[in-house]
Amino acid sequence: MTDLDTRAAVTIGHTGGARRGKRSFDPKKRRSLLLTVLLWLCVLYFVLPLWWLLVSATKDNSALFSTFGLWFGGDFSLGENLATLFTVRDGIFVRWLANTLVYSLASAVGATLLATMAGYAFAKYEFPGKRALFSATLGAIMIPLTALALPTYLLFSQAGLTDTPWAVIVPSLVTPFGVYLMRVYAADAVDDSLIEAARVDGAGEFRIFWQVGLRLLGPGLVTVFLFSLVATWNNYFLPLIMLNSSDLYPITVGLAQLQSAASAGGGSQALFSTVITGSFVSILPLIIAFLFLQRYWQSGLATGGVKG
Amino acid sequence: MSHSPALTTPSPPVAPPKRRGASTAKRKQHLAAYLFVLPFFVVFIAMLVVPLVYSGYLSLFESKLIGGDVFAGLANYVRALQDSAFLASIGRMGLFFVVQVPIMLGLALFLALALDTARARGSKAVRLLVFMPYAVPAVVATLMWGYLYGPDFGPIAQIARAVGLGTPDFLSPGSILGSMMNIVTWEFVGYNMIIMYAALRSIPAELYEAAEIDGAGQLRIAWSVKIPAIRPAILLTVIFSIIGTFQLFAEPSLLNAIAPDAITNSFTPNYYAYNLAFINQELNYAAAIAFLLGLFIAVVSYIVQLGSQRRERRERSAS
Numbered sequence: 001m002t003d004l005d006t007r008a009a010v011t012i013g014h015t016g017g018a019r020r021g022k023r024s025f026d027p028k029k030r031r032s033l034l035l036t037v038l039l040w041l042c043v044l045y046f047v048l049p050l051w052w053l054l055v056s057a058t059k060d061n062s063a064l065f066s067t068f069g070l071w072f073g074g075d076f077s078l079g080e081n082l083a084t085l086f087t088v089r090d091g092i093f094v095r096w097l098a099n100t101l102v103y104s105l106a107s108a109v110g111a112t113l114l115a116t117m118a119g120y121a122f123a124k125y126e127f128p129g130k131r132a133l134f135s136a137t138l139g140a141i142m143i144p145l146t147a148l149a150l151p152t153y154l155l156f157s158q159a160g161l162t163d164t165p166w167a168v169i170v171p172s173l174v175t176p177f178g179v180y181l182m183r184v185y186a187a188d189a190v191d192d193s194l195i196e197a198a199r200v201d202g203a204g205e206f207r208i209f210w211q212v213g214l215r216l217l218g219p220g221l222v223t224v225f226l227f228s229l230v231a232t233w234n235n236y237f238l239p240l241i242m243l244n245s246s247d248l249y250p251i252t253v254g255l256a257q258l259q260s261a262a263s264a265g266g267g268s269q270a271l272f273s274t275v276i277t278g279s280f281v282s283i284l285p286l287i288i289a290f291l292f293l294q295r296y297w298q299s300g301l302a303t304g305g306v307k308g
Numbered sequence: 309m310s311h312s313p314a315l316t317t318p319s320p321p322v323a324p325p326k327r328r329g330a331s332t333a334k335r336k337q338h339l340a341a342y343l344f345v346l347p348f349f350v351v352f353i354a355m356l357v358v359p360l361v362y363s364g365y366l367s368l369f370e371s372k373l374i375g376g377d378v379f380a381g382l383a384n385y386v387r388a389l390q391d392s393a394f395l396a397s398i399g400r401m402g403l404f405f406v407v408q409v410p411i412m413l414g415l416a417l418f419l420a421l422a423l424d425t426a427r428a429r430g431s432k433a434v435r436l437l438v439f440m441p442y443a444v445p446a447v448v449a450t451l452m453w454g455y456l457y458g459p460d461f462g463p464i465a466q467i468a469r470a471v472g473l474g475t476p477d478f479l480s481p482g483s484i485l486g487s488m489m490n491i492v493t494w495e496f497v498g499y500n501m502i503i504m505y506a507a508l509r510s511i512p513a514e515l516y517e518a519a520e521i522d523g524a525g526q527l528r529i530a531w532s533v534k535i536p537a538i539r540p541a542i543l544l545t546v547i548f549s550i551i552g553t554f555q556l557f558a559e560p561s562l563l564n565a566i567a568p569d570a571i572t573n574s575f576t577p578n579y580y581a582y583n584l585a586f587i588n589q590e591l592n593y594a595a596a597i598a599f600l601l602g603l604f605i606a607v608v609s610y611i612v613q614l615g616s617q618r619r620e621r622r623e624r625s626a627s
Binding site for chain 1: 423
């Protein structure tokens with residue numbers, strides 16, 4: 001489902017509730033106990049598995065199999081688990097984390113830049129062929145990743161590029177939905193009169209983009225970046241088919257490999273707690289990033305980022 | 309796609325006032341615009357158009373032991389349409405779509421509407437916590453639920469045994485599809501909720517202030533004002549769910565390790581294409597399967613959009 005990820009951006013980045021702020025009539029905000037209880041019951045469903053993961057990361061293998069899953073038990077072994085995790089197979093887990101970081105940052109920066117430039121041009125320029133190009137971009141949103149991964153792999157393999165970081169990064173640079181989002185966003189956020197004024201002052205088109213456009217596109221930019229980042233970070237299919245050497249694996253492929261080693265090798269049960277601790281550690285960066293970047297989508301939601 | 313209410317083309321900006329030397333200036337602007345879109349379209353063509361065409365090309369060939377690749381016309385497609393494993397995987401995903409997507413989107417819509425009324429305590433925390441699974445890769449989500457489902461030390465089995473229900477079997481051939489639906493629901497309710505919630509926040513308050521003053525209940529407002537107003541966003545989530553469902557891969561491929569009897573190598577169409585290409589080495593046939601699957605998804609999405617538009621038009625003309 002990874003290729004959907006950038007697509008959520010449209011409503012988050014663009015349709016903020018600017019009008020909500022001007023709300024003139026506010027009914028007495030009655031709290032509803034029933035609603036509160038219902039909502040928090042739902043929250044339990046979403047949080048309990050993660051709670052289990054946290055609790056299990058603190059158990060050694062025997063406690064993992066003998067104590068109640070949703071509460072701590074046995075010795076508190078988080079330290080040993082982490083030590084094992086970071087030293088197993090000469091510290092390959094660190095390598096996987098670093099790979100994931102590099103792949104997703106490179107893809108997200110590149111995808112955001114390409115989408116922003118294209119979206120800005122679609123919003124602010126008239127040029128022959130614009131309609132056709134934009135229609136092609138919209139149509140591409142519907143093309144499922146599946147139809148592309150296999151031929152892309154074959155093409156990369158003919159070019160001798162499989163089993164390199166490029167094989168994961170380059171295909172992740174295309175986000176038709178990011179272009180769509182940036183067009184909608186730029187149409188509102190960048191005033192035509194600002195561009196005209198800059199032209200009258202003699203600024204070139206590229207200077208106008210870098211100095212006027214980019215500054216105004218901030219929130220939209222962050223949204224496209226964030227969702228491209230998640231798309232690559234969580235991707236499993238593409239790196240799985242593209243990469244052979246475990247040195248190049250991102251965390252998703254690495255963990256899947258550890259897990260299959262754990263379930264295949266009956267004697268190596270110690271691996272289970274390593275897989276669980278690894279899973280726990282691997283989701284921390286994104287969860288922290290979302291909490292931290294929350295301000296952006298929060299502010300995007302509150303003010304719409306642009307004039308309503 | 310261009311008819312989609314969710315993805316409409318924004319109106320073109322007003323033409324700049326004419327000045328002297330406008331044509332040179334205009335040409336300069338055209339050039340700049342082309343240079344802005346060029347990098348995107350270079351990658352677009354290389355990573356999207358070329359693979360798509362190549363996939364179509366590959367699907368027309370057959371690999372023979374003697375003679376190598378020979379042109380086979382539509383033979384691969386004929387084979388796919390008679391391949392009971394492929395058809396069964398499409399049917400399985402159809403069932404998945406019909407059962408799981410309404411549950412997922414219904415729950416997402418309920419949560420979004422509930423949060424929008426701001427009548428529950430800790431709404432902000434609820435929003436964040438429900439959204440959190442989105443930051444968890446499908447691989448980790450599946451690993452985790454795999455352990456949770458475990459008959460020996462999985463907490464669900466532990467609780468079920470403690471209250472005397474016996475050990476539930478989540479990983480049997482009969483229940484694995486449901487177990488997978490649960491994993492996908494867990495992963496994506498928050499994501500869809502955020503799309504709907506953002507759309508709800510952008511509804512002008514005037515639209516329902518009057519109803520509130522008149523004393524209409526929240527349920528009534530949600531049903532007759534809010535849900536119709538965010539129909540484009542809901543349609544967007546439906547389309548993304550279609551694309552996502554028929555492409556499921558990480559979930560079956562990881563569940564296969566713990567439930568090899570329940571997950572066949574053609575459990576989902578995408579997993580089937582992968583196994584054909586990389587295990588059976590039937591590249592050409594896999595290309596045809598992938599192409600058919602892509603076509604199927606595009607057609608279904610298009611029909612859903614068309615249906616939604618027709619309904620909207622009907623309602624508009626009726627009112």
